[in-house]
Amino acid sequence: MTYEYPDHLNEPDLQQLQVSITESAMTDRAFTGTRWDEDTATIQVMFADALSAGDKAILDGIVAAIP
């Protein structure tokens, strides 16, 4: 499942986002990576499975915490 965050982060933020996710409780949620496209200026966070509502709230908090 891919979760998109438009107009919030840029390509250099991917590794910070990557680290934040792997250090959080989301690390065992079949996290497969992040993606950013210049065309859409959208951050995508990808998991093999869909997240629960609780996990989705945690993910939103991680993305929002990156300046």
Add this chain to the structure above:
Amino acid sequence: MTRASFVSLLIALAPALSWAGAGSIDGGQVSILNISTETAVYSTTMKPLVMRCLAADGVTFESCGGGGSGVVTTSAPVLGVGSVADPIRVDPSSVTLLGPVIDSAEVSFNYAGSSSKGGAATSVASGGVDFSTITTALNAKADTFVGISSVCAAGQYLSSGTWSNGVLVGGGCVPVGGVTGSTWSVVAGDIIPTDTNNNIRITKINPTFNIENNSTSQYSQAQIVFDTTNQASDIRYVLSAEKLSAGSGGSSSYFIRRQTGGDWLDYARFNSAGTNDVTFNYTKSAGLSYGPVNIANGDFQRGGNSVAWMTHFQQASSDRQSSTTGGFTNKTTLTTGSLPSGTYRIGWSAEIAESNATYDTLLRVQVNGADVANINEEFQDTANWLPKSGFYYHTGSGVTTVTLDFGSDNTLNTASIRRARLELWRVQ
């Protein structure tokens, strides 16, 4: 009859005869034979014989021919006294002419040069016939029939007819310099003059030969057919302007190869309606085995802004940057229409980068889900972009999907890609 016998005859008839002024003889009672041969006796020794018809039976005369063939009987009044000055004759007021119809037995002509009466004429003496009179009569007769005239309108001439191949058999007025009829045809060389090389020439400034189709029907045509009849299979080449749709629009020009009575084999079409496309259909007929299309000399070039080269060409590109920390993800995709069976060259190129020199950036190209390229690149300078490219010959048909994907072999590496491009074009 001799002179003596004639005198004897008169003596024998004396009791029954009375001379003029002395009495009369009833008709049918007396025959006078061969008077003319006795003229000398009659004129010198005898009084003139006066014969008068007093009854309706008239008088019978017998000619000198004898045998009865010259006998003429008349009941008409007889004039004259029988003298040289006043011969016996029939009163012309009592003569009826033969009537309006002359039977063949009544009249025969003995014309010059013929040895017998009634034979066929073989010649007419000079001056014997007034041809102007005959022509005038025939012209007057011709004018009474519809479609035949002895005088043609301006721009036409009076043909005597009898062309070959069934055209203008009966003759008549023929247009000069233009034809307005709908069924008029021409056999080459019959009425169109050609030079010694059988060429028809129009020598003018900007000469034009117009053939106009004035129909609004779909597929109606104006065309010129080039035909070679001396060949096994009747192949014709046609220059045609055809209406693709009914009404005032939708015309195309064609150069066509076709069989007589059959469908087109090939054609080149210049479409002046809709998309204004040009089509060369070399394989219109599935029943023929076709060879290659050759350019004997010179180069095949394309110009303008056309996106089509050869029969099929398609491309896809995504120039802007994408990055990922995950595995393969799609950067750009090329999806074709339904391709005819053939061989297609598929080319790709992209620039890739990575954020961690320890890990790999991934790149792959797939055709209909199968890898045709799959690489891992781990390079030292993470600030650099590396070009990656290649090509592949794909043989197939139908809808074809080409994808260019990239990724990272570790989440600690951010793999990036930009200027990703795909192309497909048919090569054979």
